[in-house]
Amino acid sequence: MDIASKLPEVGTTIFTRMSALAREHRALNLSQGFPDFPAPLALREALARHSLEGHNQYAPMTGEPALRTQVAAQLQRFRDVSPDPVAEITIVPGATAGIFCAIMALVREGDEVVLLDPCYDSYEPAVRLAGGRAVHVPLVDGSFAIDWDLLGNALSSRTRMIVINSPHNPTGAVLSHADMEELQDIAELENLLVLSDEVYEHLLYDGRQHHSVLQYPALRQRSVAVFSFGKTYGVTGWKTGYCVAPPALTAELRKVHQYNCFVGVTPVQLALADFMAAEPDYPATLAAFYQRKRDLFNHALEGSRFTLRPSAGTYFQLLDYGAISDAPDHQLCEQWTVEHGIASIPISPFYQAPPQQHCLRFCFAKQDEQLLRAAEVLCKI
Ligand SMILES: Cc1ncc(COP(=O)(O)O)c(C=O)c1O
Structure with a gap:
């Protein structure tokens, strides 16, 4: 049956795709926005x-x-x-x-x-x-x-x-x-x-x-x-x-x-x-908790070839890879998941008309050990 789709351009979300790819390649998964540690x-x-x-x-x-x-x-x-x-x-x-x-x-x-x-x-x-x-x-x-x-x-x-x-x-x-x-x-x-x-x-x-x-x-x-x-x-x-x-x-x-x-x-x-x-008061503890994780990740990336875009809130950090590659972000994201075992999210799918920029989104709501391992991989790219 020929179904005239109501949302013809919509496919599976980038979050689902990147998490599936990360699982398939046993990559460090800093893509989807959720903690990898238990709730209270x-x-x-x-x-x-x-x-x-x-x-x-x-x-x-x-x-x-x-x-x-x-x-x-x-x-x-x-x-x-x-x-x-x-x-x-x-x-x-x-x-x-x-x-x-x-x-x-x-x-x-x-x-x-x-x-x-x-x-x-x-x-x-x-x-x-x-x-x-x-x-x-x-x-x-x-x-x-x-x-x-x-x-x-x-x-x-x-x-x-x-x-x-x-x-x-x-x-x-x-x-x-x-x-x-x-x-x-x-x-x-x-x-x-x-x-x-x-x-x-x-x-x-x-x-x-x-x-x-x-x-x-x-x-x-x-x-x-x-x-x-x-x-x-x-x-x-x-x-x-x-x-x-x-x-x-x-x-x-x-x-x-x-x-x-x-x-x-x-x-x-x-x-x-x-x-x-x-x-x-539990919500009041979150800013210090996640700020420490952001800083741990960012500090461990010092000496890498990435430029860090300031993250004022959320548990996401954008890394600009302009000094490393000219490839489109979605392509690089998949390539690095497969080749380097590190999964992130490209930001072009968040735009109707993506500008010329080279940014990947990394979620730092992860255990310290995962963040440090991820930074180690990223420092070698
Ligand atoms: C900006 C934004 N809005 C809404 C949501 C969805 O939240 P929920 O999981 O409660 O549906 C998310 C989840 O990632 C988000 O990042």
Whole structure:
């Protein structure tokens, strides 16, 4: 049967492909963004306990009340905002699901959505499935900052939404307070919605602060902020996240969520709620923990032929290989996985029109020994 695909150019994601190649060649896998060390024992025990105690049936559609209460408490603690857990917080099976639901719920046929390239690969397919059109605005080469004039020029009467992601995957760039004020002005002036992907909200380095859309009153009214327990608690395989938005936007988002995912996994939600109640300061430990790993990896790369692009947040480090090769990043990435046994992620798939640059993304959420072995290999290239 000839199936006219709705997403003809979409193949298997680069993350899945590189991890499969890494497995096949037993390569050191610094490609996909997840820790290779265990999550806190108390969290894992809580999951087992809740399942053994029989909490294995559907959770409420909007999420377990205990978890929504903990999310509200955490947002109060870290961001000094107080969303209503009943009307404004929705637990979803992973940030990706939250992003998909928000876009499907809010983007209409013919709407334009501004994406800042390079960007996480799930945004555009969701926009297209919603009947919208993605308008790609490149971040500034090198610094990966937003060029606000360029963004302003990309807006039209059809623009419905801007998607931001800070700290930013794949570059590690972080939006400043001044950026958020610019965004607030533009969103208000042009009456735009904002989808704010904040899954790395606790991973900022060198004393930097995260600025959430929830902290800017005019953005708060027109934004859906998306978070991931997977990233914060080191359990990406649990695929659980949450969306925070004002009641009217939340109501629309839930209309899609209830027919897409319906609910998140019950014992996972209860385990997270227990752990958050017992360890409310756990997220505050993450920046120092991951900054040490970033520095260990970067220090071990001194003397290599790579140029390190500064990583202000996330658990990704970009390495510029311009002094080593002119080959395209996706080709080199595969070649080095096979020949040198080291897997990373090319950044060109994060762009609609990749610029001339030679960067690979390495994930440093790995055990020290893996990071040092990886750096040793890289120093010989
Ligand atoms: C920027 C960004 N957004 C969203 C996600 C997805 O998070 P989750 O695993 O909770 O769906 C990721 C995961 O890598 C990410 O890097």
